[in-house]
Each structure stands twice: as structure tokens, then as C-alpha cells.
Amino acid sequence: MSKHYVIVGGGIASLSALSALRAAAPNEQITIVAAEPHFAYSKVLLTHLIAHHIQEKDLFLTSMEFYRQSGVNLHLGTKVDYLDPDRKTVQLSDGTLLKYDQLLIASGGSPTLNGNFPSDTPDIRGLRTLEDARFIQERARHGAQVVIWGGGLVGVKLACALNEVGYQVQMVVTSSIVLSQVADEEAGRIISTRMQERGIGLFTKNDISRVLVGKTGLESVVLTDGRTLSCQVLVVAKGVRPNLDFLPLEWRTGRALPVDNQMRTKLPNVFAAGDVAAAFEITRQENRSVAIWPHAVEQGRVAALNMADRPVRFRGSLTRNALEILGMPFISMGIVRPLSINNWDVDIHKGAGFYRKLVYRDGKLMGAILLGRVEEAGKLQALIRRQNPVPWSG
Numbered sequence: 001m002s003k004h005y006v007i008v009g010g011g012i013a014s015l016s017a018l019s020a021l022r023a024a025a026p027n028e029q030i031t032i033v034a035a036e037p038h039f040a041y042s043k044v045l046l047t048h049l050i051a052h053h054i055q056e057k058d059l060f061l062t063s064m065e066f067y068r069q070s071g072v073n074l075h076l077g078t079k080v081d082y083l084d085p086d087r088k089t090v091q092l093s094d095g096t097l098l099k100y101d102q103l104l105i106a107s108g109g110s111p112t113l114n115g116n117f118p119s120d121t122p123d124i125r126g127l128r129t130l131e132d133a134r135f136i137q138e139r140a141r142h143g144a145q146v147v148i149w150g151g152g153l154v155g156v157k158l159a160c161a162l163n164e165v166g167y168q169v170q171m172v173v174t175s176s177i178v179l180s181q182v183a184d185e186e187a188g189r190i191i192s193t194r195m196q197e198r199g200i201g202l203f204t205k206n207d208i209s210r211v212l213v214g215k216t217g218l219e220s221v222v223l224t225d226g227r228t229l230s231c232q233v234l235v236v237a238k239g240v241r242p243n244l245d246f247l248p249l250e251w252r253t254g255r256a257l258p259v260d261n262q263m264r265t266k267l268p269n270v271f272a273a274g275d276v277a278a279a280f281e282i283t284r285q286e287n288r289s290v291a292i293w294p295h296a297v298e299q300g301r302v303a304a305l306n307m308a309d310r311p312v313r314f315r316g317s318l319t320r321n322a323l324e325i326l327g328m329p330f331i332s333m334g335i336v337r338p339l340s341i342n343n344w345d346v347d348i349h350k351g352a353g354f355y356r357k358l359v360y361r362d363g364k365l366m367g368a369i370l371l372g373r374v375e376e377a378g379k380l381q382a383l384i385r386r387q388n389p390v391p392w393s394g
Contacts, residue, residue, distance in 0.1 A: 003028045005307055006090060006098055008080050009106035009243075010034025011043065012293060013274030015061060016300030017104050022070050024308035030072045031098060033090070035107070035243070037077035038130060039063060044293055046133040047154075050140075051161035059130065080107070080246040085267045090246070102269050102307040105257065106300060109240035109275035109291065123218035124211070124234045127158055136233060140167040144232035147171070147221055149208050151178035153321055155237035156191070159200050160326050170201035170229055172208055172221070182321045182332045186348075187355055187371050191325050198326050203227070208234075240291065242276040256289035261313040261390065263303035271307055273299035281317040282388040283334040283366050290317035316390035318381065322374075328353075329374045334367030334384050335359055364388065 005021055005028060007014050014032060021030060041059040048054050067074055079093040083103070090098045111126020123139075125132055140146055140162055148155045151173035162169040171178070177188025178195065196202055203223060211234065212220045221231045242256045251257075256278040257265045263279070265272050274296040278287040295317055302314045320333040338344035338359060347358040354372030358365060358380070364387040368380045 003101040004099065005030045005102050005104070005304075006100040007032045007104045007106060008090065008246075009104075009108055009274070009276075010036055010038070010040055010076065011106065011108050011274060011296070012040060012061065013106035013108075013296040013300035013303075014104075015040040016297045017106060017273060017304040018070055018072060020301040020304035021308055022072075024305055024310050028308075030070070031075065031100075032067075032072055033075040033078055033080055033092060033098070035077070035079045036129060039067070039076075041130060042293075043128065046127060046130070047157040047161040049133050050137050050158065051164045056130075083246050083248065083270075085248065085270060088269060100269070103271065104300075104303050104307060105244070105265075105270065105272045105276050106274045106296075106303075107243040107246075107276055109242050111236055112239040112241050113236050121211075121213060121218060123213075123232060124236065126236050127154055128240070136162075136235060139233045140169075145170075145230050146233045146235060147208075147229055147231040148235045148237055149221075150237035150239070151175065151202075151204075152181060152237055152239070153179065153323060155235070156195070156325060157323055158235060158237065159195065160324075163195075163198055163200050163326070170203065170231075171195075172203045172206050172223060172229075174205070174207055176204050178202070179330075179332075182319075182336065183330070183369060183371075184336055184357060186350075187330070187332075187357070187369050190355060190371060191328070191330065194326055194328055203229075240275065242289070244276055258287045261316070262306040262311065263299055263314060264306065271303040273303045279314055279317045280390060281319060282385065282390055283318065288317070290319050292320055315385075318384060320381065322377070328372055329370075331370045331374045331377045332368065333377070333381055334365075335361075336367045336369050 040061045045059055080090050081093050082091040088100055111128050146169045148159055148171045156178050159169050159171050177192050179188055207224045208221045209224050210222045218232055220228050222228050256276050257272045258278045259265055259272050263271045263273055275291040278289045281288045302312050305312045322331045343362050345360045349356045357369040359367040365383050
């Protein structure tokens with residue numbers, strides 16, 4: 001009997017799943033529902049687009065011809081309004097009702113736009129989509145002053161991209177350093193200093209208390225320390241929430257869906273991959289969302305094969321972040337701050353232009369920070385995985 005596989009989402013996890021599913025089930029019906037009107041593209045390259053390192057056409061990972069050859073039913077620019085796991089149906093925003101045999105949720109995430117301001121103001125947005133990148137690039141090109149609220153990976157990458165092409169940018173950061181979630185104090189200070197030396201304004205230990213909007217749009221933001229910054233574009237980079245508003249009410253926790261090592265959720269016949277999936281993370285020994293490109297690719301593939309009754313297992317997540325800060329490469333992985341005094345140790349080496357920190361627990365490598373010199377990254381990542389095997393149960 002023919003099966004119908006439905007994939008919610010149009011990003012890299014979806015694309016990876018489609019390729020694996022079509023190979024494993026060449027004659028079955030596959031439908032993709034994607035909220036954006038584009039074919040799959042690389043969201044990690046959006047800041048490279050803003051920095052003029054690439055052209056817009058270089059973002060795209062595939063074409064209509066690929067989908068046509070895959071024999072997939074495409075619903076682009078269409079959202080899922082509701083998932084009914086009991087009836088095994090998804091209701092789409094265009095009125096279509098799809099019945100599925102197996103469902104993969106790979107709907108990605110959206111910026112967390114919270115605060116004491118009107119989030120529907122066009123000049124206030126995150127950086128998650130091609131439309132966001134186009135808007136920021138165009139407004140900056142016409143002289144808009146950009147303020148980035150948040151000092152995480154997206155905020156730092158965007159600030160550096162805008163700085164590279166000569167646009168004015170300022171950052172408001174809650175902590176004392178940028179990248180506080182993935183770096184330690186010393187690495188964060190080195191990075192923060194480099195950004196300031198290149199002309200990026202940093203307002204640390206601060207937040208935005210309110211925004212001032214005039215007749216023509218956003219005019220300024222007021223910081224918690226009382227200072228006012230002129231601002232025509234505010235980019236909120238304070239985290240991402242999984243796109244799961246279509247789930248039944250009791251499943252809308254605001255967090256990613258826990259999955260087992262086959263990417264199955266607790267909802268029957270429903271799998272998850274990418275930003276919406278909380279898989280087992282090997283250093284913390286718990287399920288959590290690790291929203292990085294390689295995991296999304298692998299999770300999409302694993303989910304698809306299990307949907308097609310080809311049992312495979314996901315090897316577990318490892319928190320890993322890599323970027324270049326104005327010519328300075330930075331990589332962090334695993335646990336970069338010891339969780340306690342007992343049984344934990346660190347090994348730090350530093351010199352002109354580099355900083356390295358290795359974090360151990362009971363003699364096992366649990367995490368690393370590499371700044372300036374990153375040649376060891378692959379070897380250290382392999383060692384962390386080897387010393388922290390995944391329990392293949394559940």
C-alpha cells in the first residue's frame with residue numbers, strides 16, 4: 001500500500017531528508033510544506049551576503065529541477081496552521097488538508113522578539129531569512145544606523161559583516177563580553193576588544209528598555225543605563241524559538257521537541273530534525289537543541305531513513321560553534337566552562353594572536369576554545385566524541 005510522507009520545512013534538514021527518503025522509497029508520495037517562498041538556501045551564509053562576500057544566487061542549495069526530478073509535491077510560501085496527530089493530518093494556511101503516514105517536522109526557528117517594544121514595527125526584526133538580510137542590507141546601504149541587541153553568534157557575525165563593508169553598527173549586550181554562551185571571559189574579552197578596535201560600538205552590561213518610533217519609523221533606542229542611541233534598524237539577536245506553533249496546545253512548550261536516537265518524537269508517526277529537535281548532546285548527557293548545519297543534515301537523513309523503515313541511529317549532538325571575527329578564527333565545542341570545582345580541570349595556552357583552552361572532567365576531554373589558531377579543531381572534536389560515547393538506548 002502506498003505511503004504519504006510529509007515534510008514540514010524547506011531548509012537543509014528538509015532537503016537532506018528528501019534526498020534520503022526518495023532514495024529509500026523511490027515510488028512513495030512525498031510532500032514538502034515550506035513557509036518561505038524560496039527553494040532551500042543556506043541561512044548560515046546570510047551574513048556573507050550582507051558583507052558582499054557572495055551574491056544572492058550563491059545562497060541557494062538546489063533548484064526547481066531537483067524537486068521536479070524528486071517527484072515531490074511542493075507547497076512553498078505556505079504555513080502549517082495545525083497538526084492533528086490523532087487523525088494524522090496537517091492543516092495548511094491555504095486551506096489544504098494533508099493526510100500523512102509519516103511526518104517530519106523540520107520547520108526551523110524564528111528570532112525571539114521580546115521586550116517592551118512593538119515587535120510588529122518593520123524596522124525591528126531578527127536575522128533569520130533572506131528577506132531579513134535583504135532588508136538590513138538595503139537600509140544600511142541608505143545610511144540607516146543599525147543597533148544589534150544581543151552578543152551571541154548571530155549578533156557578532158552580523159556586526160562584523162556590516163563593519164566590513166563600512167556601515168555603522170552598535171551592539172547592546174547583556175553580559176560583560178560578547179559570545180558569553182560559547183566563550184569564557186578571557187576569549188570573550190579578546191574578541192570584544194578586537195571588535196571595538198575596528199569601530200564596532202559595544203554597550204555591555206546593558207539592555208534596551210524602550211524604543212522611540214516617529215512618523216517615519218524607528219528613531220532611537222533607550223538603554224537601561226539611560227543612554228539613548230540613534231537607531232533606524234534594530235536587529236534582535238537574543239535567541240531563537242522553534243517554529244512549532246502548529247502543534248496541539250499541550251505540546252506548545254516553547255522548546256524543541258525531544259527525540260530519540262532515531263529522531264522520533266513522542267507523537268506517533270512524527271519525527272523531528274534541525275532547530276526543532278532536542279537530540280542527545282554527548283558532553284552534557286541530556287537532550288537539547290544544538291542548531292548547527294552538520295547536525296541538521298545528519299538528522300534529516302536519519303529521520304527520513306527511519307520513516308522509510310530503514311533503521312539507523314543519530315550519533316548524538318556536540319555543541320560546536322565556528323566563526324571568523326574580523327580575520328580572527330574562533331571555534332568552541334562542548335563544555336567550555338567547568339560546571340563545578342570537583343573532578344574538573346582546564347589546560348590554557350595563550351600567546352600573541354592565539355588562545356587555547358581545553359576542559360576536562362575526570363581526565364576526559366569535554367570541551368575546547370580555540371581562538372586565532374584552530375588547526376586542532378578536527379582532532380579535538382574527534383577526541384571528545386571518542387571519549388563521550390552515546391548510550392544507544394531509547
